[in-house]
Amino acid sequence: MRPLLERLAAGETIVGDGAWGTMLMARGLRPGVPPETLNLSSPEAIEEVAALYLDAGADFITTNTFGGSPLRLRAYGLEDRLEPINRAAVEAVRRAVGGRAYVAASIGPCGHVLKPYGDGDPDEIAGGYARQLEILADAGADLVIVETMTDLTEARLAVEAARRAAPDLPVMATMTFDRTRRGFFTVMGVTIAQAAEGLAAAGADIVGSNCGNGIEAMVEIARELRACSERPLAIQANAGLPESRGGAVVYPETPDVLASWVPALLAAGVRVIGGCCGTTPDHVRALRAAVAAAPPAR
Template identity: 40%
Template sequence: MNKWQTLLAQPGPLMADGAMGTQLFAAGLQFGDPPETWNVLHPDVVRGIQRRYIEAGAQIVLTNTFGGSRFRLAMHNLQGRVAELNRTAAILLRAEVEASGRDVLAAGDIGPSGDILAPLGTLEYADAVAGFAEQAGALIAGGVDVIWIETMSSLEEVQAALEGVRRVSAEIPVITTLSFDTHGRTMMGVTPEQALRELTERGAAAVGANCGNGTDELLAAIQKMQAIGPRVPLVAKSNAGMPELVGGKAVYRATPDVMAGYALDVYRAGARIIGACCGSSPDHIRAMTEALRGVDLSAAPAAAHPAPEAAARTASADRAARRAARAAREAGEAEAQA
């Protein structure tokens, strides 16, 4: 078994980390500056944040690369540093994981491009695939265990990211989450049920929801996914409450105790991998970890637990990933020959 499969074989809920950006702002990152540059300018700060999440109980920790694609970095004229910033981020996290001595997965974080795919927008699908492949390749070269694609609103963009990953690796597990922040749908109209069905079919190792407008909204998304019988683990990574604009800045008021209650709610609703997003801190993750420690496993739907058929599902997902990888390579070869 690989590290992802070994983690899934453990009983009970699995803890992911919390916000990186929120913690970087608290450490001095200025609004509008690219967080990814801190991987080379302030690596000790980045590692310190990841260390505190591990100490708080996180079993999956993300790299500081949410905006590390060429599309996002181009906003700061840094598109030529994709490989450097992403590979460095992965190396930093890998070093922190190994220093912890714990069984923690290093997840390579890929966020949305910030553009809309054609024909509604200007980003061509082939360009999106190439950009995500570039970022994924650097993260994998730096030593991540899984790729974590998050905060997406378009299934076409998630597919482009998945295809980009598969051009680089046929084997690495890919976790995908979308933000259902528009009346129960994503900004592009995707429902939780649609996301789960399509991304499972495309080989995602886990599917879920993150960010959004607070814990109630995210809980509803998990409940809808659970209702149609998920074949992969569900992921819940909510913001620390509903964001409020105070002095031109987003403020999140959910306390660690409130987030501990959310963790229990989404686990009982069917989520297996549980963490937090914007506005959260290691204190939130610690409270959530403590709330879930010793939780009654019978209180959660069967899909939230390892089952005898889990190995078969994993093998099926691996086959889907290999099919996607072959298709991605063939598409890349055809594009190169055109």
């Protein structure tokens, strides 16, 4: 496969995969159990989900390692399983995609608020990300995705750890914003401009937003990002905001709704388009079709 950054530089739009949690729950993941344990107990479930997203047209498939950092695993008494859990995650996706899509190493928040507001020690967090990333890179990941970040300092620690531990891999970093009456902020108070600048300064090749919003708000976020960043932009939207219907959580935006906003995302300079919570292979298929139907980026 041609390197991801070359394809972006040549004007290609890259399509990501969709949600994993709901897909894994349908394959035996129980509430309260860390999803990453499935990498060892049910690698065939991981392969199956990866294959569904590959078949839907995703250019990259994320690994089931969002909570696979040492600090997150420690909360479940699984820190000593760091290496097998992360290695198995990459290997399962690699088997499923067989070189037809990039294997994207997912890195999520460590679950601790940084000092002085919480007990998170920056050196420990950075060191933990570096250990996780060394394993993911060694197992054969093609890119790193630092995602669903709300604290810019933590996001920067993760991006910098990726740059050190996996210097050959492109890094995409996305934060999660909420709409407020004063504009978009992460729950930790980070603005879109601060995120764009800080993530790029830390070494991210691609910056953007994932989770927290449906597709329409993501178009607004993308326009704001474009106004303050020269980097290729990534948007991975939820299928709308979750609603409770008859005791079940439902994400209301259909594949067609998501796809209808693809031209607006492209016009805003978004070059990596994928799904987050509530999205399915059908959403990815619709995004892929809308990207294919759009004229190439200028």
